[in-house]
Amino acid sequence: MINKKIRIKDIAQLAGVSAGTVDRVLHNRGKVSEEALQKVQDTLQRIDYEPNLIARTLGSGKTYHIAVLIPDPTLDEYWNQSFAGINKAADELAHFGIYIQHFFFNLYDSSSFGSIAEAVCFAQPDGVLIAPVFYQEALPFFDLFKAKNIPCVLFNTNIPEADPLCFIGQNLFDSGKVGAELLHLCQNGSGTFALLHIGENSSDSVHLLEKEKGFRAYFKKNKLEDRVKVLNLENLKIPSEYADLENLLLRDDQLKGVLVSTSKGISFVSSILEKHGKRGIKLVGYDLLEENIKFLNAGVIDFLINQNPRRQAYLGINSLANFLFLKKSPPSLELFPLEIITRENLESYLKSGIY
C-alpha cells in the first residue's frame, strides 16, 4: 500500500501517449491507432491500474436510472417490506447518480402486469429490477429488455428462461425441506405431517410445487414418505374445502404437524386451531406478516420461514447499481439464507436495522 495509486496520467506517460488516448483504450471507444492501442495495452499489462471511481463519477456527470417493477406495496404487506429495501438502497445510491423509478402492478390482477411493464420499456431505464410473480405475463418482456440491452435482475420469483443478470431469492425446494425438518424435529414419535397449499392453485405455481417437492424429499430421505399428506385448498370460501381443512385439523388424531406453503394461508389454519383450542399440532408457515406474527406470539404457530423480502430487494438494487456503475457482474444466483423465526428470536429480526 506504500506505492501511490496509478493514475491515467501515469499510464499515458509510461505508454508515451496522451491521457485521452488511454481513456479511449480503457473504454474501447475506438479511434485509436493499432500502434497506440498496443502501447497502452502493454503498459496496462505491466502495471496494476485501478480506476478511481470517485473521480470517474464526478468527471462524467453520468446518471443511471433503474426501474423497479413490483406489486403495489400499498396493497400488500409483504411487498411493502420489499419496497422498504428498495428505498433504503435508493437513498444510499443517490450520491452516485443512481436514481430509481417505481412501477407497480396489481398483485391481485395479473392482467395489470402487461401495461405497467410496457411503461417500463417506454421509460428506457438503464437497468430493471423485477419481481416476476406472473410467469405467463412476464415472459414476453424479457426478450424486449434483452433487445434493448437493458440488464434485468429478478428477485423473489425466478424465471430461468428470462436469462437475467442475476436472480435473488431462496431455494424453494430447500425451504420445503426446512419446513419438513422443523415439523419432524418437534415430533419424534408416530403421526402424520401435512403440507397445505392454501389460496393458490399449486399446479399453476412452480413456487408451491418446489416447496412440495422439498417437503416430500425430506420425509423420503428419512423413510417417512408414507406419513405425508398434501392438500390443495385453492379457495377456502368453498364450503367443501373449508370442511376438508376442519376435518384434517380437528378430527385427524394422527396429524402431528402442518406446513402451509403460502404466507397468507397459515392464518386460516391458525384461527381454526385457536378457536377450537386444539393443541399438539406443530405449525410452520412463511414470512413475517402481521397476522402470522400474532399467531406466532400466541403460541399457535411454532416456526416461520422468513424470505427477508427487504434484504432481497435491497440487494437487487445494489447488484444492478454495481453492474452499471462498476461493471461488476453479480453472481448469477444469490440464494438467501432460509431464516427460521420463532417466538423467542422474532424480536431480534423485527428490531434489526440491518439490510
Next chain:
Amino acid sequence: MINKKIRIKDIAQLAGVSAGTVDRVLHNRGKVSEEALQKVQDTLQRIDYEPNLIARTLGSGKTYHIAVLIPDPTLDEYWNQSFAGINKAADELAHFGIYIQHFFFNLYDSSSFGSIAEAVCFAQPDGVLIAPVFYQEALPFFDLFKAKNIPCVLFNTNIPEADPLCFIGQNLFDSGKVGAELLHLCQNGSGTFALLHIGENSSDSVHLLEKEKGFRAYFKKNKLEDRVKVLNLENLKIPSEYADLENLLLRDDQLKGVLVSTSKGISFVSSILEKHGKRGIKLVGYDLLEENIKFLNAGVIDFLINQNPRRQAYLGINSLANFLFLKKSPPSLELFPLEIITRENLESYLKSGIY
C-alpha cells in the same frame, strides 16, 4: 427530483459571499465575520443543501485510518470469519480513502491484549473497531481512546462502561432464551434440560451468565424452572468434571435437552453422545465452527445459534466509515438477529455470499 442539485457556488451567490466563505461556514472552520455567517446560515436554512460527497472526497485528498483490534484470526476459526467481514468492508471502502490496519492479540493469552492495544494507540487511527473479549484488560484503553477523541465501535462483546460509538452484537439473554425454546419445542413431554458452560469459567464471564439468565427465564416463564440444570465444566481435562459430564449425558434418563453456552464446548458433548450411540437428547449450541457443522450434519447436534461474526465485523467497519466520512452516527446498539441453523438450512447460510 426536477430541480438540479444545489452547489456551494449557488449558496455563495444566494448569500452574496464567496464559495470559500460558505465552505468555512459549512465546516465551521472559523475565520468568518458575524455578518457573513448570518447570511450563509440564513440561505442554508431556506434551501436544502446536500453536499456532493463524491466531489468532497475527491477534493480533499483526505484519507481515514481505521484500526481493528481483534483476536488473531489465524488462530481461531470464529475470528477468521470476523476477519473475512473486515476484509470485505476494507475492499469496498478503499475507493473512498478509508484504510484498515490490523492489530491482533492472542485469544488464548489475555496478557497479550495490552501491548497490542498500546500499539493501536500509538498508530493514532481515526477510528477503532474492537472485539473486547478481555473485559479487565480492555477497560483502561477506552479512556485513552476517548482522551484522544478516537471513536470506538465494539462488536461481539459489549462493555457498556466503554461508552462506545456503537455496539454490534447479539442480545445474549435472548439468545439463551432461544436455546431454551428450541429444546422445549422439541421435547413437549416430561424431562429435564441442562445448560452447560464448558471450557470457560462462567462466573468470570458476563457473556455466559447472560445466556444462563435467558435460559432460566424461558423455563421460568413456562413454569418449568424445576426442570433446569446448570453445570459448570471449566476444564474437561479434569477427570471428575469429565465424569460429571458423562454421567449426565449417559446415565441421566430424565435429560431431554442440552444447551452448551460456549461455541467450542458442544463438540465434546457431541462426541460423547456419538461414541455411545445415545439418542433422544436434543442438542443446541453456538456458531458455525467446522466441528459443530460436522456434528450438525451427522444429526448429533439439532440446532446451532449463529452469531454471524462476518456480518458483525463488516457492519462494524461500515459504521465507523459512515461516521468518519459522512458524520453519520450509527444507532448506539445494533443487535443482530439470532439466527437458527439446522441441518437443512445450513447450506443456505454457508453458501450465501451476502454480508
Next chain:
DNA sequence: GTGAAAGCGCTAACAA
C-alpha cells in the same frame, strides 16, 4: 487518430 484543455463540485492554500 490524437492531444490539449475545460470542467464535474468541493477543498485548502494563498493572496489581498
Next chain:
DNA sequence: TTGTTAGCGCTTTCAC
C-alpha cells in the same frame, strides 16, 4: 476576514 485559485482523477469536447 475575505475572495480567488489551483488542484483531486477522470471524462469529453474540440481543434488539429
